[in-house]
Amino acid sequence: MKLLDGKALSIQIKEEIKAEVEAIKASGGKVPHLAAVLVGEDPASQSYVRSKVRSCETCGFESTLIRRPSDISESELLEIVHGLNRDHAIDGFIVQLPLPGHIDESKINLAIDHRKDVDGFHPVNVGRMAQGLDSYLPATPFGILQMIKRNEIETSGKRCVVLGRSNIVGTPISILLSRKAYPGNCTVTLTHSRTADIKAELLRADIIIAAIGIPHFVKGSMVKEGAVVIDVGINRVDDSSRPRGYRLVGDVDFDEVAPKCSYITPVPGGVGPMTVTSLLMNTLRAARNEVYPD
Numbered sequence: 001m002k003l004l005d006g007k008a009l010s011i012q013i014k015e016e017i018k019a020e021v022e023a024i025k026a027s028g029g030k031v032p033h034l035a036a037v038l039v040g041e042d043p044a045s046q047s048y049v050r051s052k053v054r055s056c057e058t059c060g061f062e063s064t065l066i067r068r069p070s071d072i073s074e075s076e077l078l079e080i081v082h083g084l085n086r087d088h089a090i091d092g093f094i095v096q097l098p099l100p101g102h103i104d105e106s107k108i109n110l111a112i113d114h115r116k117d118v119d120g121f122h123p124v125n126v127g128r129m130a131q132g133l134d135s136y137l138p139a140t141p142f143g144i145l146q147m148i149k150r151n152e153i154e155t156s157g158k159r160c161v162v163l164g165r166s167n168i169v170g171t172p173i174s175i176l177l178s179r180k181a182y183p184g185n186c187t188v189t190l191t192h193s194r195t196a197d198i199k200a201e202l203l204r205a206d207i208i209i210a211a212i213g214i215p216h217f218v219k220g221s222m223v224k225e226g227a228v229v230i231d232v233g234i235n236r237v238d239d240s241s242r243p244r245g246y247r248l249v250g251d252v253d254f255d256e257v258a259p260k261c262s263y264i265t266p267v268p269g270g271v272g273p274m275t276v277t278s279l280l281m282n283t284l285r286a287a288r289n290e291v292y293p294d
């Protein structure tokens, strides 16, 4: 079993990004500038956004954090998005999800200029991704692809089972791994809450992507010998022995599953850090106008 160390890989990629930013600065080019909009006080969202801003600093990016209370109106949030769309200093921006219930997430998503949509959630970017055209890839799937690629894991012809059909992870990673590319060329099964027999599907999988948001959902008895297991889950479970009163666990029961795997990602330290790094890669591409040249 080989551990897919997302933390180490993300440090390495951030070093590469930092070197590129230094080269941009030396040649008088535009330093990448990411903006993040954070609504409300959700602890997990606050922690993710903090990590995004900190990583910008590590890589020499400029960053702007816009914080608003959870009772912000939809129209006020739309105004912020329109302002960021117009602001030439900002190369790319994200609106951290989930948003409070009174705000229509898809309305906000549609208002974001797709050329600044470094989350890759806008339908223009999703559509381009589905057709194999260049686009901003959503950060978590992009991070998973990087891990597969940099560890030279074979994907062609493999059976891949994705757990969960979210717009952020499950649906895009299933599209990406079925594309005619490397990583890709998989036979992908996208499973969800209405799938008849998830265990039977998982037992056929050469590659499992678990993005279901249920702690320790995937047990040892559900995994084939030699499978590659990518755990996207970051679930907080109560743990009074920890200073914070909780610990983070994945969607995979690591202790049971790891001995059966060829490769597995730990939680924490697996997909999570790669997600942040991928957002920086998208922002660097945005600053260079690579995806949508003027």
Ligand code: GUN
Residues within 6 Å of the ligand: 094, 095, 096, 097, 098, 119, 139, 140, 168
């Ligand atoms: N919430 C959970 N993951 C993400 C992400 O990748 N982007 C945004 N904007 N919100 C999220």
